[in-house]
Amino acid sequence: MLEADGIGKDYRVDGAVNTAIDSLTFQVAEGELVCIVGPSGCGKTTLLRICAGLLAPTRGVAKVDGREVDGPPADTAVVFQEYGRSLFPWMRVGANVDLPLRRLGLTRAERRERVAEALGLVDLAGRERAWPWQLSGGMQQRVAIARAVAYRPRLLLMDEPFAAVDAQTRAELEDLIRDLWHRLGVTVVFITHDIDESVYLGQRVLVLSSSPTRMQAEIHIGLGEDRDQLATRSSPEFAKLRGAVWKEIQAAKKGGGE
Numbered sequence: 001m002l003e004a005d006g007i008g009k010d011y012r013v014d015g016a017v018n019t020a021i022d023s024l025t026f027q028v029a030e031g032e033l034v035c036i037v038g039p040s041g042c043g044k045t046t047l048l049r050i051c052a053g054l055l056a057p058t059r060g061v062a063k064v065d066g067r068e069v070d071g072p073p074a075d076t077a078v079v080f081q082e083y084g085r086s087l088f089p090w091m092r093v094g095a096n097v098d099l100p101l102r103r104l105g106l107t108r109a110e111r112r113e114r115v116a117e118a119l120g121l122v123d124l125a126g127r128e129r130a131w132p133w134q135l136s137g138g139m140q141q142r143v144a145i146a147r148a149v150a151y152r153p154r155l156l157l158m159d160e161p162f163a164a165v166d167a168q169t170r171a172e173l174e175d176l177i178r179d180l181w182h183r184l185g186v187t188v189v190f191i192t193h194d195i196d197e198s199v200y201l202g203q204r205v206l207v208l209s210s211s212p213t214r215m216q217a218e219i220h221i222g223l224g225e226d227r228d229q230l231a232t233r234s235s236p237e238f239a240k241l242r243g244a245v246w247k248e249i250q251a252a253k254k255g256g257g258e
């Protein structure tokens, strides 16, 4: 479904070249939930923007369904960290969720139905008329998730979407993502700097090295499908996997790995 083939990115700042990503190659299969973690500044956001077609790579290609990404791919939605900046404050919740649907050629009734359904899925049924600023941070991020879901993407790219919400809301939103993933069969690529979050959510965790970034490790998360904030997180398997990811991140910071 998603393929990174030797992706590299150099930024030019004041004439100097900063190689943010050296080379990254990986695949995400249809219907997978893959988390990407790495040290701060290793290029996670850069990678996601390249996969979303919002930034051109310097080297290599990103492919969705075998087609080179050279602009936002069809059937792909992105959820960013800063919900405060991704929702338009002058539009009500319903209009925010409806916005990307306007270019799908749907009737008004179909759009209204999709908006209502998506808000229902994120537990905000009937809140179409609310203004984003009347909602808590966690609720605003759920609106941003509803907007992505209403679009019915096959690929959902998420860039540290829960970094700005409190711990309890974060746990709820993590479960919401796993639930939506189960129900909708969407492929999810979830970027986070939180090791526990990556293990709790993912079927697979890709650990990136520090900049210039390469693939540090790939860890299979054999925790099964049913995950529970209390039972899963206190299980010995969880502790083992968290330790394995933590070790790789430490090695990544020291420049070890491949």
Ligand SMILES: Nc1ncnc2c1ncn2[C@@H]1O[C@H](COP(=O)(O)OP(=O)(O)OP(=O)(O)O)[C@@H](O)[C@H]1O
Binding pocket: 011, 012, 013, 018, 020, 038, 039, 040, 041, 042, 043, 044, 045, 046, 047, 193, 211
């Ligand atoms: N537009 C830009 N121009 C120049 N350099 C940039 C630009 N965007 C990012 N960089 C640099 O590229 C590197 C990777 O940045 P990026 O934001 O992708 O990392 P990140 O892993 O998402 O960081 P964090 O974990 O702190 O969110 C950093 O060194 C950053 O300073």
